[in-house]
Amino acid sequence: xxxxxxNPVLLIASLMVAATPLLLAAIxxxxxxxxxxxxxxxxxxxxxGAIAGFAISVETTSPxxxxxxxxxxxxxxxxxxxxxxxxxxxxxxxxxxxxxxxGLGLSALMxxxxxxxxxxxxxxxxxxxxxxxxxxxxxxxxxxPVLYFxxxxxxxxxxFLKKSRAGLIxxxxxxxxxxxxxxxxxxxxxRILAIMFGGACAGLGGAYISLIRVPQWTxxxxxxxxxxxxxxxxxxxxxxxxxxxxxxxxxGINVLxxxxxxxxxxxxxxxxxxxxxxxxxxxxxxxxxxxxxxxxSLGRTFHASQ
Amino acid sequence: xxxxLLSIKGLTKAYPGVVANDDxxxxxxxxxxxxxxxxxxxxxxxxxxxxxxxxxxxxGTMTWQGKSxxxxxxxxxxxxxxxxxxxxxxxFDALKVSENVALGMENPPPMRDLARKIRxxxxxxxxxxDPNRIVGDLSAGERQxxxxxxxxxxxxxxxxxxxxxxxxxPQEVDILFKTLNKLRDEGTSILYISHKLEEIRKLCDxxxxxxxxxxxGECVPAETSARDMAELMVGDTLQTPTRxxxxxxxVVLDVSGLTLEPTSPFGTTLKxxxxxxxxxxxxxxxxxxGNGQDELLSALSGESLTWPDAVKVKGQDVANLGxxxxxxxxxxxxPEERLGHAAAPDMSLTENALLTGAIRENLTNNGFVNWASTxxxxxxxxxxxxxxxxxxxxxxxxxxxxxxxxxxxxxxxxQRPEVLVVNQPTWGVDAAxxxxxxxxxxDLAAEGAAIVVISQDLDELMEISDRFGALNxxxxxxxxxxxxxxxxxIGLMMGGAHGMEVAHVGDEEKEGAEA
Numbered sequence: 001x002x003x004x005x006x007n008p009v010l011l012i013a014s015l016m017v018a019a020t021p022l023l024l025a026a027i028x029x030x031x032x033x034x035x036x037x038x039x040x041x042x043x044x045x046x047x048x049g050a051i052a053g054f055a056i057s058v059e060t061t062s063p064x065x066x067x068x069x070x071x072x073x074x075x076x077x078x079x080x081x082x083x084x085x086x087x088x089x090x091x092x093x094x095x096x097x098x099x100x101x102x103g104l105g106l107s108a109l110m111x112x113x114x115x116x117x118x119x120x121x122x123x124x125x126x127x128x129x130x131x132x133x134x135x136x137x138x139x140x141x142x143x144x145p146v147l148y149f150x151x152x153x154x155x156x157x158x159x160f161l162k163k164s165r166a167g168l169i170x171x172x173x174x175x176x177x178x179x180x181x182x183x184x185x186x187x188x189x190x191r192i193l194a195i196m197f198g199g200a201c202a203g204l205g206g207a208y209i210s211l212i213r214v215p216q217w218t219x220x221x222x223x224x225x226x227x228x229x230x231x232x233x234x235x236x237x238x239x240x241x242x243x244x245x246x247x248x249x250x251x252g253i254n255v256l257x258x259x260x261x262x263x264x265x266x267x268x269x270x271x272x273x274x275x276x277x278x279x280x281x282x283x284x285x286x287x288x289x290x291x292x293x294x295x296x297s298l299g300r301t302f303h304a305s306q
Numbered sequence: 307x308x309x310x311l312l313s314i315k316g317l318t319k320a321y322p323g324v325v326a327n328d329d330x331x332x333x334x335x336x337x338x339x340x341x342x343x344x345x346x347x348x349x350x351x352x353x354x355x356x357x358x359x360x361x362x363x364x365x366g367t368m369t370w371q372g373k374s375x376x377x378x379x380x381x382x383x384x385x386x387x388x389x390x391x392x393x394x395x396x397x398f399d400a401l402k403v404s405e406n407v408a409l410g411m412e413n414p415p416p417m418r419d420l421a422r423k424i425r426x427x428x429x430x431x432x433x434x435x436d437p438n439r440i441v442g443d444l445s446a447g448e449r450q451x452x453x454x455x456x457x458x459x460x461x462x463x464x465x466x467x468x469x470x471x472x473x474x475x476p477q478e479v480d481i482l483f484k485t486l487n488k489l490r491d492e493g494t495s496i497l498y499i500s501h502k503l504e505e506i507r508k509l510c511d512x513x514x515x516x517x518x519x520x521x522x523g524e525c526v527p528a529e530t531s532a533r534d535m536a537e538l539m540v541g542d543t544l545q546t547p548t549r550x551x552x553x554x555x556x557v558v559l560d561v562s563g564l565t566l567e568p569t570s571p572f573g574t575t576l577k578x579x580x581x582x583x584x585x586x587x588x589x590x591x592x593x594x595x596g597n598g599q600d601e602l603l604s605a606l607s608g609e610s611l612t613w614p615d616a617v618k619v620k621g622q623d624v625a626n627l628g629x630x631x632x633x634x635x636x637x638x639x640x641p642e643e644r645l646g647h648a649a650a651p652d653m654s655l656t657e658n659a660l661l662t663g664a665i666r667e668n669l670t671n672n673g674f675v676n677w678a679s680t681x682x683x684x685x686x687x688x689x690x691x692x693x694x695x696x697x698x699x700x701x702x703x704x705x706x707x708x709x710x711x712x713x714x715x716x717x718x719x720x721q722r723p724e725v726l727v728v729n730q731p732t733w734g735v736d737a738a739x740x741x742x743x744x745x746x747x748x749d750l751a752a753e754g755a756a757i758v759v760i761s762q763d764l765d766e767l768m769e770i771s772d773r774f775g776a777l778n779x780x781x782x783x784x785x786x787x788x789x790x791x792x793x794x795x796i797g798l799m800m801g802g803a804h805g806m807e808v809a810h811v812g813d814e815e816k817e818g819a820e821a
Contacts, residue, residue, distance in 0.1 A: 001731050165414070172409050179396035182360065183410055184380030296400060 006259045012139045012252075016147055017201020017213055019251025021046070021205040021222075023150045025229035026243045027157055028103075028201025033233055034161065035194035036174035036297035040096025041081050042202050043226025044103025049074040049203025050210040051107040054119055054217045063122040063284030067146065067207050075196045077103060082195040086188050087302050104220060114217045122146075122212050144212050146204070151244070153201075158240040168193060174295035178301040187302050202226065228277070238294065242287065250280040309372050310335050311464060311495045312357070317366035319352055326352035327367070328519040333465065339486065339496045341506040341527060344516035345539055345736045349493045353516070354466050357497070358390065359383035382680065384412060387463035391453040391470055397570060399425040399442035405453055406441055410456040427458050431485045443571045445779075446596050447478050454485070460594050460614050466497045471505060471760060475594055476797035483509050501539070503532040517541050521730040537625050540737050548748070554772070555585030558756035559606075559637075559725045560618040573767060574598040575778045576605065580773060581785055584727070584754040588747065590771025590788060591760045593800055599712065599729055600642065606727045606758065607639035608632040615804065619725060633665045636724030640714050642760075644707065658702050659684035659717055666721040672723040684721075691716035708735040717745050719750050726750060729760040744770050776800040 025042050032039050052073030057066025064231035081099050084090040122144050130141040159168040170190055173180045177187045205225070211216050228250065253276040261272055310333035319327045326349045334340045334342060344350050355361040357368065359377030368375040370386055377383035380390075397406050404421050408414040421437040428435040433451040441452060457465055467486075486496055486509065498510055504627045506513060507527045515523045515538045523538045535731050564579040576598050583589045593599060604610040606617065608629040616625045624632055629639075641647040649658045660680045664670050669680045684698040691712040695705055702710055715731055731747065732740035748770055760777075761767050767774060768788055775785040778801035786799075790797065 095685070117606075165408070168401075168405055168408060172401065172405075175398040175400050176396075179398055180409075182380070182392060182396040185409075292401070 002167035004261060009135055009138050011259060012254055013143070015248065015252040015255040016139075016143065017251075018255050019247040020147050020150045021208045021213065022225055022229055022232065023148075023154065023244060023247035023249060024205035024208065025202045025226055026232045026247060027150075027153055027240060028205075028235075030233050030238060030240060031157060031170070031201075032194050032198035034238055034295055035170050035176045035191050035294050035299055036177055036300065037085065037191050037195055038092045038096065039078065039081055039099070039104065039195060039198055039225075039297040041078070041099025042198075042229050043201050043222060043224065044100035044225045045074040045077050045202035046103075046181055046206035046209075046222045047107040048077050048103045049129075049206030050222060051111045051114070051206075052132065052203065053207025054114055054210040055110065057119050057211060058114065060115055061120045063120050063211055064077060066119070066211055067204060069204040070207030071200040072203070074199040074201070074206070076199070078195045078199025078202075079192075081199075082192045085301070086191055086195075089303060092299050092301070094136065094256060100226070108219045111217050111219060115219075117217065119215050119217075121215070135185050146208055146212065154240050154244045156241070162242070171295070174297055177297045177300070183271055191302075202229075205229075228280075231281065232284070234294075235281060235287075237287075242284070246280055246284050249283060250276050253279050307681055310369075311338075312375070313369040314353075314357075315367050315369070317353065317357060317368070318364050319349075319361060322366055325519050327356070327363070330516065330521045331366075332514040332521060332524065334495050334497060335494060335512075337488055337490050338509045338512060339378060339498055341510035341513035341583055342497060342499045342516065343347075343501065343502060343503075343506060343535060343539055345511050348516040348539075349519040350516055351468065352519075354390065354468060354497065355497065357383065357389055357464075358466065364693075381412065384460060387461070388462070388466065389457035389460055389462035390466040390468070391450065391457060392468055397441050397449055397452060401435065401441060403435060403439050403441060403444075404437035406452055407437070407456045407459060423459060424455060427455055431455075431458065431488065432481055433485065446594050447474050450474070458489075458519060462494060464495045464497060466499070468499045469501075470498075471500065471502060472595075475791050475800040476764075479505065491679070503527075503535050506535070507532060515539055530794075536737065548745075553586040555754060557582045558585050559583040559758070560621075561606075562616065562618075564602075564605055564612055564616045566600050566601055566610055566612055568601055569604075569610065574601055576601050577780045579782045581782060582603060583758060585724075585756055586753045587752050587773070588751050588757045588759055588771045589785070590765055590767035590774045591758060591777060591782070592767050592774065592796065593760065593777035595762055597777040597801075599762075599777060601780070602777065603639060603641055603727055603729045603760060606637070606725075607641070608637070630665060633662065633721075636666075636722075638662070638718040638721055638723035638726050640718050640726075640728040640731065642729040644710050644714060645703060648703040649710060652701055654699050654701055655688070655705075656681050656684045656698045658713075659698075659721075662717060663721055687713055687716040687720055690720060691746070692739075708739045708815060711735050712743060715746065719746050722749070722753075723755055725756045725758075727758045727760070730762065731759060732761075732763065732766060740766070750805060764793075 001216050025046055029039065029042050049070035053066040053070030056069035057063045077099065081095055084095040085092050087143055123147065124142055125145050127141045131137045135139070161171060169185055173185060173187050173190045181187050209221060214221065232243055232246045257272040257275050261269055312334045315331045317327055317330045342350050342353065352361060356363050359380045375386065377386065401416060404417055404424060407424055408420055414420055424435060424437040428451065433455060435448065435451050435455060441449060470482065474482060490496060498506070500506055510527045513525050513527045514521060515535065517539060518662065522541070527535070527537065560582045562580050564576055566576040568574055574597055579602070581589065601610070605612050608627055608631065612625045614625055615623050618624065619637055620634055624635060624637065645651045650661065660669055660675060663683055667683050669676055669683065681698055687693065688695060688698065693709050693713045693716070695709060705713065711732070715728065718726055730745050735743065744766065747757055747759065756758055759767065759771060771788045773785050774788040774791060776783045776799040783799040
């Protein structure tokens with residue numbers, strides 16, 4: 001066992017990378033759930049984003065186009081969910097599960113010819129002077145643009161929900177769709193836009209794994225991150241900054257336990273592998289002890305009967 | 307005569323199987339309080355939804371200040387100057403008062419200015435309200451203030467109020483009326499929907515009466531007796547329930563020191579409740595909705611278990627027994643919510659009869675259901691209580707509110723309870739059916755049952771109860787004989803005006819003139 005092999009600067013830098021896909025997917029799902037819709041298809045939308053982003057950036061050799069394609073693919077897949085639940089009034093839980101299974105299958109089919117291919121590398125954001133600061137430079141100022149986008153998105157979502165009128169309408173729809181309808185707001189339109197936003201975020205999160213974090217394509221490579229994102233939204237009490245905190249905590253412990261495994265620490269690998277899940281849930285459960293609850297209309301089907 | 311503010315001609319709206327409005331015409335003048343009167347299901351709500359742009363009429367026209375008026379959605383209606391206070395509040399529990407107000411406005415000012423405006427308007431009209439409070443924590447009366455202030459901030463020309471007083475104490479009603487009179491003096495017209503005749507006689511300049519979707523008459527309420535209006539509304543002469551005996555027996559139900567935490571997040575805690583009910587007696591429990599009525603019913607029915615000795619029947623402690631064990635001892639209940647609490651919506655009437663009747667009517671045998679006798683039991687409820695339905699195989703959901711209410715009350719009454727607890731027994735029921743239900747309760751008491759009637763309809767409680775108490779924030783007032791209680795006394799028992807003040811618009815103008 002050699003703990004000195006773990007470099008704390010690299011550790012913190014890599015935990016931010018590990019947390020970003022989770023953060024993106026969870027922030028998207030937070031908006032969806034705040035509008036009163038429970039979309040369990042996050043995992044499916046992520047993996048579709050992962051393969052769509054991978055394929056497009058390999059074909060065009062532009063990682064940027066790949067990321068855009070991933071967002072588009074996630075949003076298009078989420079439209080299927082929106083159609084099922086908002087127009088056909090299908091059950092949201094069943095539709096979401098179907099979306100995940102469909103996404104996993106479709107991505108495997110699409111990705112057959114991309115196994116083993118190397119994608120074009122995403123340029124890191126080069127910030128002269130800032131990147132050269134010792135310790136702080138590698139930790140905060142030498143990452144890819146998507147990582148910063150994820151943090152900016154968290155701030156934007158917080159501002160949107162807290163301060164903007166559109167955010168207030170979104171929360172109102174999630175609280176009581178009947179009352180929102182009676183006041184003349186278009187519940188279905190608000191929800192479809194929220195679902196598409198969630199799809200785009202999940203797609204981007206998936207592409208971040210296949211293009212930046214790993215980077216390669218393997219079947220089922222999102223490995224349950226979508227499910228963690230769903231749990232994270234609940235345990236973060238539907239609050240954006242807590243989602244960020246939970247994602248970084250999860251990413252951090254995940255990177256740490258991998259480092260511990262590599263260092264050969266005398267704890268069975270299985271315990272180390274389950275630790276990020278356990279600790280993240282434990283911390284967020286303690287934090288969610290205040291009574292801020294779920295959106296009251298979450299998961300309920302809306303139909304304007306009169 | 308000047309042009310009316312809103313003129314309605316030949317408005318018709320049909321839903322599959324029912325014509326909600328059939329060729330309705332009337333005018334609302336400038337600065338007029340116009341009453342829309344009718345029983346549940348007469349089409350009042352559909353009519354105002356058309357004015358508010360939530361529902362499109364099939365035919366007919368509306369004219370607003372001389373111009374054609376066809377609001378496509380509530381936004382257009384609000385832009386013209388129509389504002390509406392809903393019967394079932396269109397509020398968001400988890401949001402703040404100011405956010406709720408902002409959602410009902412077209413172009414709300416920034417939150418800080420809005421909070422200041424809410425404070426000012428609420429003080430001017432005697433409806434104190436803190437813009438930063440969460441709506442879910444407010445009482446029913448305070449919630450209504452949020453709705454009213456939301457409307458007032460838009461300077462409406464026409465204010466629609468759908469059954470506004472059903473959640474208020476008599477004192478709060480008085481203050482609301484003063485606010486409405488103030489608004490009328492300032493030039494606002496009000497369309498006031500209610501079935502409470504005395505209120506309409508006190509407040510309204512003109513009344514239109516609807517029955518089964520048709521306009522059946524108009525009158526000047528101050529010059530028409532309540533009885534005449536009631537008969538126009540019902541289309542029939544009214545039977546008043548009569549009680550046969552006045553004697554009561556031994557104490558049957560004894561509740562002492564009942565304290566109970568609510569099960570729902572915005573529920574009310576019951577605090578140290580004491581009362582007794584004797585055989586042959588009806589105890590009426592009044593109070594504004596949300597002051598512990600549901601919790602009291604669940605403590606008596608056995609849905610919530612309580613401390614030992616808090617609930618005793620004939621001297622035996624039942625506080626620790628569930629609903630079925632209490633049914634065995636003759637304690638039966640009919641909760642307020644018909645669909646989903648008193649009856650399972652998608653199950654047939656036979657199955658619903660089985661759900662509470664199995665024990666006392668011996669409808670099961672070694673775990674097997676005796677469907678023949680269950681069906682007979684359901685049939686006897688339908689016959690005895692005049693439930694209008696094609697048969698016992700019909701799903702509970704398919705019955706109208708009044709018919710289902712007769713069924714769920716009848717189901718308990720026919721099981722010969724020793725203690726019967728009913729919550730809102732005639733809520734949403736037409737006058738004739740309500741009279742029948744009240745008569746059944748009186749007859750049951752005459753046969754020696756102890757009955758607790760929880761209701762928000764004070765007239766009903768005064769009509770049938772022997773003694774009266776009121777719930778206020780989870781506490782029960784002293785129990786007093788019902789005969790001879792005045793409206794003022796009842797109002798004080800219900801908690802008075804809950805911190806409301808009389809509108810002082812005039813004062814402010816005076817101050818403004820002095821300054």
